[in-house]
Structure formats: C-alpha cells, structure tokens
Amino acid sequence: MDFCDTKKQYEFLKKDIDFVVEKVLSSGRYIMGEEVSSFEQEVAKYNEVKYAIAVGSGTDALTLSAMALGIKSGDEVITTPYTMIATIQGAVQCGAKPVFVDIDPKTFNIDSNKIEKKITSRTRAIFPVHFFGQPADMNIIGSIAQKHNLAIVEDVAQAMGAKFNNRKVGGFGDTGCLSFFPTKNLGGYGDGGMVLTNNEEINDKIKILRAHGSKEKYKHIMLGVNSRLDSIQAAILRIKLKHLDNYNSVRRKNASRYYEAFRENENIILPIEADNSYHVYHQYTIRVKDRNGLMEFLKKNNIPTMLYYPLPLHLQPVFSEYGYKEGDFPVAELVCSEVLSLPISPELEENEQDLIINKVKEFYN
Template sequence: MSVPFLDLKRQYATVRQAVRSAVDDVLDSQVCIGGPVVEKLEEALRALTGSRQAIGVSSGTDALLASLMALGVGPGDEVITSPFTFFAPAGCIARLGARPVFVDIDPHTFNIDASQIEAAITKRTRAILPVHLFGQMADMSAIAAIAKETGLAVVEDAAQSLGATHHGQAAGSIGTTGCFSFFPSKNLGAAGDAGLVVTQDDALAARLRAICRHGASPKYFHSLIGGNFRLDPIQAAVLLAKLPHLEPWTLARQQNAAFYDAAFRDCAAIDTPLVAPENRSVFNQYCIRSPSRDALQEHLDAHGIGNMVYYPLALHRQPCFAYLGYEDDDFPVANRVCDEILALPIFPELRHEELEEVVAAVKMF
C-alpha cells in the first residue's frame, strides 16, 4: 500500500459543499476586493490568536514583508533570523535592503536558539524574526525578554503554527507582529495564496492596513509607499468555511504524531521530534532525524511512502546569499539537521492502516 505525503482531496471532500456555497456567495455579491467576508475572517482570527488587530494579506510572504515595511526596516539595518526554514523570512529582509543575520538553531525543536541571539545584536539590529517551525513556537519567553531589554521589534513567522501556544499564549500574539500563511498545505489552507498579520498595536495595524493598499490612507493619498498586499474575499470565504474544522484537524495531527512517537520509541536509529513542555505543537510537519536520511528516503520512496525533506540546504549556504559572506560550516546545527531531517505524512485524514504502513516501512529500514 502506498501512502501519500499529503492528500488535500480527502480534506476537500469533507468541506466541499460549505466551501462552494461560501465562494458562490462572494461571486453573487460581486464584492471582489475587501468587504464583509474579509472582515469576518479577520475578526475570527483576531479572536483565535488573542490579538487586538488582524489584517488579511495576500500571502505569508507578504505578511512578513508588510510587517518589516511597517517597522521601517531598510538599507543598513540588520534583522536576526533562523538559517533553517523556508526562504521567505530571509528573502523579505534582503528585499528591503536589510541584512539577514543568522543565528543557529536548537537541535531538538529546530527553532532559533534564543540563547545565541544576544551575541548577534549590533547597533544596526532593528528586529528579531523567529520562525515557529513545523507547528511549534520558538522560545518566545526568552525572545520577548531580549526584545524588552533592547527595545527591538519582534516579527513572529507563524506561517506553520496557527493554533500553537507557548505557555498558553498563542502564536503571533507575543511579538510586535505575527505572520500567518494559508498556503494550501498549511494547517488552515486557502484555495491559493493568502495570509494574515496580527498585532496588539493599533497604530501599527493602521500602518499595516495602509501598506497593504499602496500606503494610501485615505484612498489616493499616500503618506507611505506600500504595495498591493490585500487578501481576496474568495480566499477569505474558503478559509471561513474551513475554520470550524481547524481544531479537530489539529487534534488529528496531534494523534498521528503521538502514534508515531509511541511506535518509534524503541527505534534507536531515528530521533522523533521533541515538543518542549511549555509548547503546544500543531504539527504542520512531523520530522524525524536519521544519520542515514538519504538511504531512508530512498527506501521510503521505493515502498511508496510519501516523505519530504524540509529543508535540504540552510539559508546561509544558498547561492543568492553568498554576498552575506558566511562560511558553509557556520551554523553547524542547522547544517546537520538539513542532512538528517525527513518529514513523514501527518495530515489529519490519514487512515490508521496508512500510519501503520509508514511505521512498518521505517522500521524495516
């Protein structure tokens, strides 16, 4: 039996009617930019993340970009972030002419090692951009303490962690802004690109709203230079229709993770992911580690077991960042994790026999 890494069609079958009728309502209304559906989604996610303000945006990437723009990050500035993540955070920092300053990761949570952040702060540092990877928040207690002491802004990349908590506080709600992605494979996925920024700061929220509309406030009067970073109402309608399912889907992901944890407990050859006791992970991914990752991946491929490598090359080694001047062996933990990590299927609709098949294939290896 082969097992898909992710099968979005199974999920769509459970929400098809609600999604189609919500999208139809938007089309019938012909309110195709902004409007009540976007506002309703913003309000629902504002409440869910325990934030004062929520602003729908065009993607998770644009949530990060708009946040950095609203904070005034630009040429000559430095922003501290993780070298082990999707490209977007470092890419957005660099696009604004600022410098991504990488800090190595914690080998257990794969998130930025907060104990190394202070050493990376210089006079040019403007912000810290932690990424809550694979569904688990970075050490936001430590990061918030550093921010308080230094006055630095914190942009939380919570693209993979809607619904995650740290000491009971929701992802996105602790930093200066929190950025979410609704890329279709995320825990809450749109039918295309979509994102959200949350903040507790009303003035910053007003700035963010303007930046998402070419810096206009009111319309056609531009005190800022922004972009077109608006969330489509059709995407908002899809997300609203799916939102009531988010918690049950998260519980199913957590149950799948618990099944793997128990099944691999006696497998000395692989490390299962560690969730810090103060964290609630929403398991956007379930990533194991093996020193023989490439051979394990070949074995799983040969047995039809879906798997993915997130991420094969740390950001300081990407050709486009050669100008930053890092050495390949800077950030040894990130490099090692890139060589050893492998994501297994974790999506909520996985069947029990599929989970057993994945475990059997890994154990056979």
C-alpha cells in the same frame, strides 16, 4: 497516499464550501469586502490579538511587517538559518543584513540562548519562526528584545493554533505572520496571509501599505504594495477555521502514534514538544541515519516524504555577499543533512500511517 491530501479535506467540507463559494460568486464582490473583514475579526479572536490584517500571502505578511517597522539599509535582523527564505526575504529587500543564530537540535528552532551574542548597535529586530508547528521560546526572546529595544516579527506560517505558556503564538511580537498556503494547518485554495498585531499604529500602517500606500482612494501617503485577500479565499477559510482546533488535535494524535512506534528505535531521532508548548505538528520531521536511502526506500513503496529543507539559509547563493560559509552554523547544517518529514496531515488514515511505520522499521531492520 498523498503527503498532504488537500483534496480529501475539501471532500469532507464540500457542501459548506461550495455553498459559500457560490454565494461569493453571485455577490459580484471578489476582492476584500465583508467576507474578508469578518475573517479578519474571527482570526483576531482566535489568535487572541487586537488586530488581524488580511494580505496576499505569508510572504507578504512578513515583508509588510518589515516595511511597517521601518527596517532599512544598514539595519541587522536576527533569525534562524533553518527556515524558508520567506521569513527574512522582505527584511533583506528593505535593506537589512540577515544575521543568523544556530538552532537547537531538539526543537529545530532558533537557539534563544545564542541570540544575545549576535546583537550589535545595528540590530533592529528578531524574526523567530515557530518551525514545523513548534513554538519558539518566547520567554527568552521577549526579554532579550525588551532589554535591547528590538522589534519582534513572529513567523507563524507553520504554527497557527500553537501555544506558548498557554497563549497562542503570533501575539507575542510586534507582529505575527500567518500563511494560508493550501497545505498549511489552515489552508485555503490559493495564496493568502495575515498580519496579527496588538499595536494600533502598526495595524494602521499595514492597512495603508497593503493598499498602495493609501488610506483614502487615490491619495497615496507612502509607497506600498498591492496585497489583498480574495473574498472566495476568506469565505473558504472562515469555514475551515471552525475545524482548525480539531485538525490540530488530529495532527497531535498522529504525532503520538509515530512517537509510540519509533521511541525505541536507535536509528531515529524523534521531534519533541518543548516545555510550556502546544506543538501543532505542521510537519512531523525525524532525523535519521542514511536519510537519502530511507527516502528512496519509502518512495519505492509509494510512501511520499518531504525534505524540509536541504540547504540552510546562510549557504543559499542569494546571501553569498554576506560571507557566510560551511561550518558557521553546524547544528543547522547537520539537521539539514538528516531530516525527513513524514505524512502527518489530519486526513492521513490509520492504515496509511501503519504502513509508513512498518516500512520505516523494515528499512532499519
């Protein structure tokens, strides 16, 4: 059993994918082009936003958002300590100080009720993450941002298709950032990402920034980067986008099977679906006693698990200059010591899931 069987997904779609890959290969156009612009339009429609700009990765989408918003030295940006470093890396590279807010242990997301206390005259933006596929509370975050005139960059890398108040996440902020890393809910066969926005000015700026700061070839009006999507990736992702809603509903079905199996088990704290939310379970992450023991036991039984993430961002060596220390964000620290992600991908077979369930139960018997 694989933690996320990307090969199996390819085998199901092989005929369609091979056809479009062959088409791109014989077209002679390998970067950007028609496949990419059609994919941008389809994603904009899917995500209910005006503009979608394809870039090289989810990390680039976040970095380019920070650049387009003009985040600079002296600014502060607010985010969760329980995320992948890519959420905030670009903003920090632009010169901002990362300011963390502890998480809600039930949703794993930034505790939106604790954000306002961290706002200073230097705060420029909030970077909420829809972590593991669970939407952050965009009602509270939206009103705090409006009240204090802050930008919002949504990290949607793990949550394409998730909804808050019946609206797709990624369209609430100034930008929303998608990742098409192979194991994501919509995964390509290489790196890829997308910036979503309803703001025409930001759309124009990101299009310029991704192309070496130029609108017209060889005329550079700002310092940008090289961040483009390959035509092959776009062609593959266009095929897969048609299946995304189905993949997400299978993830939800797998999540409810785990829920039914473990709900009575006192050793396991299960993930929940927050109010007004449509969770897309990029990960099914449980909190358990003796996490390392369980992980070892499952490994011995050939069951793969993942540990997302062992160390929260405020304790990462790269951020040591900001003076954060152990104990600053107790919920995130506790969660990091207890979490374990179980296989949940749409390719997971029922008998495989039964085996996982039985072995987890056996460990705690």
